[in-house]
Amino acid sequence: PADRNWWRSAAIYQVYVRSFADGDGDGTGDLAGVRARLPYLVELGVDALWFTPWYLSPLADGGYDVADYRTIDPQFGTLAEAEKLIAEARELGIRTIVDIVPNHVSDQHPWFRAAVAAGPGSPERELFHFRAGRGRSGEIPPNDWVGEFGGTPWTRLPDGEWYLHLFAPEQPDLNWDHPAVRTEHEDVLRFWFDRGVAGVRIDSAVLPAKDPALPDFTPGTDPHPYVDRDDLHDIYRSWRAVADQYDGVFVGEVWLPDTERFVRYLRPDELHTAFNLSFLACPWDAERLRTSIDETLAEHAPVGAPATWVLCNHDVTRTVTRYGRADDTGFAFERKRFGTPTDLELGTRRARAAALLSLALPGTVYLYQGEELGLPEAEIPRELIQDPMHSRSGGTDPGRDGCRVPLPWAADAPYAGFGSTVEPWLPQPPGWAAYAADLQAADPDSMLSLYRAALALRRARPGFRSAGLTWLDAAPGVLAFERGEGLRCVVNLSAAPVRLPAHGAVLLASGPLTEGGRLPVDTAVWLSA
Numbered sequence: 198p199a200d201r202n203w204w205r206s207a208a209i210y211q212v213y214v215r216s217f218a219d220g221d222g223d224g225t226g227d228l229a230g231v232r233a234r235l236p237y238l239v240e241l242g243v244d245a246l247w248f249t250p251w252y253l254s255p256l257a258d259g260g261y262d263v264a265d266y267r268t269i270d271p272q273f274g275t276l277a278e279a280e281k282l283i284a285e286a287r288e289l290g291i292r293t294i295v296d297i298v299p300n301h302v303s304d305q306h307p308w309f310r311a312a313v314a315a316g317p318g319s320p321e322r323e324l325f326h327f328r329a330g331r332g333r334s335g336e337i338p339p340n341d342w343v344g345e346f347g348g349t350p351w352t353r354l355p356d357g358e359w360y361l362h363l364f365a366p367e368q369p370d371l372n373w374d375h376p377a378v379r380t381e382h383e384d385v386l387r388f389w390f391d392r393g394v395a396g397v398r399i400d401s402a403v404l405p406a407k408d409p410a411l412p413d414f415t416p417g418t419d420p421h422p423y424v425d426r427d428d429l430h431d432i433y434r435s436w437r438a439v440a441d442q443y444d445g446v447f448v449g450e451v452w453l454p455d456t457e458r459f460v461r462y463l464r465p466d467e468l469h470t471a472f473n474l475s476f477l478a479c480p481w482d483a484e485r486l487r488t489s490i491d492e493t494l495a496e497h498a499p500v501g502a503p504a505t506w507v508l509c510n511h512d513v514t515r516t517v518t519r520y521g522r523a524d525d526t527g528f529a530f531e532r533k534r535f536g537t538p539t540d541l542e543l544g545t546r547r548a549r550a551a552a553l554l555s556l557a558l559p560g561t562v563y564l565y566q567g568e569e570l571g572l573p574e575a576e577i578p579r580e581l582i583q584d585p586m587h588s589r590s591g592g593t594d595p596g597r598d599g600c601r602v603p604l605p606w607a608a609d610a611p612y613a614g615f616g617s618t619v620e621p622w623l624p625q626p627p628g629w630a631a632y633a634a635d636l637q638a639a640d641p642d643s644m645l646s647l648y649r650a651a652l653a654l655r656r657a658r659p660g661f662r663s664a665g666l667t668w669l670d671a672a673p674g675v676l677a678f679e680r681g682e683g684l685r686c687v688v689n690l691s692a693a694p695v696r697l698p699a700h701g702a703v704l705l706a707s708g709p710l711t712e713g714g715r716l717p718v719d720t721a722v723w724l725s726a
């Protein structure tokens with residue numbers, strides 16, 4: 198029974214398959230690469246792997262443009278390999294979470310191809326949002342919405358009709374008022390639960406339902422024409438009924454700053470968990486972090502859902518870079534400039550402390566591949582950037598490729614041991630091999646060694662899995678709290694070293710303590726009573 202609650206205090210590792218490890222040498226990461234690295238993930242000490250979409254896809258948005266949920270993209274492998282991977286990982290005590298993208302499909306999905314071919318007025322078009330344009334000859338988009346990647350989210354076909362895509366034009370939005378859309382997704386859930394997955398991440402979970410009139414957007418309108426509409430709760434309740442037959446769990450990408458609306462998704466008959474993205478919108482500041490932690494715990498407690506903690510993912514600036522920026526606004530989503538000056542030493546020190554902070558908090562922690570190696574955001578030459586966010590911004594936004602660079606595994610191998618025999622799909626920046634996992638595994642002071650030690654302690658000490666935390670008195674700029682069994686975490690975000698509590702043995706520190714046992718600036722420590 199304790200095992201059934203694994204997701205309440207898990208450490209979940211996000212695998213961006215394309216950039217994790219290349220098993221067949223062709224320049225793209227794949228399932229063979231992941232299978233070969235399962236021992237690494239066991240040693241790291243994570244409980245589950247969340248795989249970003251691995252399905253058949255033209256990869257116009259890194260796989261978030263799905264052409265067929267029941268096929269693995271041939272660049273990544275085969276369905277049989279995915280089944281083997283899920284089973285092998287489970288044998289090793291690691292569960293699998295797959296990523297489902299309900300808001301849209303690829304423009305190469307058979308449904309969309311059929312809709313394009315069938316023409317205006319056809320039943321095939323009812324699965325999507327097709328509309329006539331405005332203006333004398335329909336040359337103006339049907340409404341004034343602005344897409345998530347900027348610009349109008351409407352594209353016109355040669356037959357004159359426009360279709361809605363909140364993201365790239367290669368990602369047409371589905372019409373969730375159509376019963377076939379619902380049935381299909383419930384079947385897809387069963388398909389993957391039948392293959393042994395333990396959970397599902399729901400992409401852009403607040404966007405799929407639309408006001409059928411698709412009206413112009415007036416700021417402040419409630420309900421919003423496409424964000425957080427009530428119909429979604431009905432959809433996720435029927436998904437939950439499917440998941441419950443398998444003991445499957447959901448994590449929703451519920452990106453809503455309004456906490457009251459956020460927790461409406463966390464119900465016994467809806468989503469088990471949702472990403473708490475508040476650390477991504479929080480600078481390295483004790484007061485702000487404490488407020489974010491308090492608000493998160495307060496909003497989750499009444500609904501009985503565990504909090505989740507996210508320091509980074511495939512959409513945001515890498516942690517060591519974000520915390521190393523002199524102008525850290527705390528907004529990891531924002532990277533509108535190329536070449537912002539960054540102090541990587543500072544960022545690394547803070548990222549190490551942040552790792553101990555997030556791993557000491559009650560709930561589930563998400564760890565994005567490469568964070569355990571302390572990878573910085575890479576600057577990708579403009580002409581090699583593939584993220585549609587870059588092109589949609591007219592080239593002004595560097596996009597998200599900088600956190601999606603192929604991982605360095607071995608310092609002395611081609612392409613830092615990524616496994617490719619040709620140039621990988623995204624270039625690795627100079628000096629990437631210095632971050633290689635094999636070097637870090639041999640260095641007790643490396644980021645990898647810190648993560649391994651922290652994850653091992655978290656497993657060994659049930660106190661870390663208890664609910665809630667108690668704040669302890671601390672100097673300004675210092676976060677200090679206690680967990681179950683007297684475990685304590687102290688993080689110094691002030692400008693000077695601080696004295697540690699007199700009692701308690703140091704279990705783990707993110708950096709060297711000063712003589713006399715003081716906690717230096719930008720350092721965290723775990724203590725036991």
Ligand code: TEU
Pocket residue numbers: 258261298345364400401450452511512513530597
């Ligand atoms: O992201 C949804 C989302 O919230 C984005 O609009 C996010 O704000 C943006 O990436 C800012 O960095 C999910 C996936 O995580 C993302 O990779 C996909 O591109 C997107 O959905 C479309 O499926």
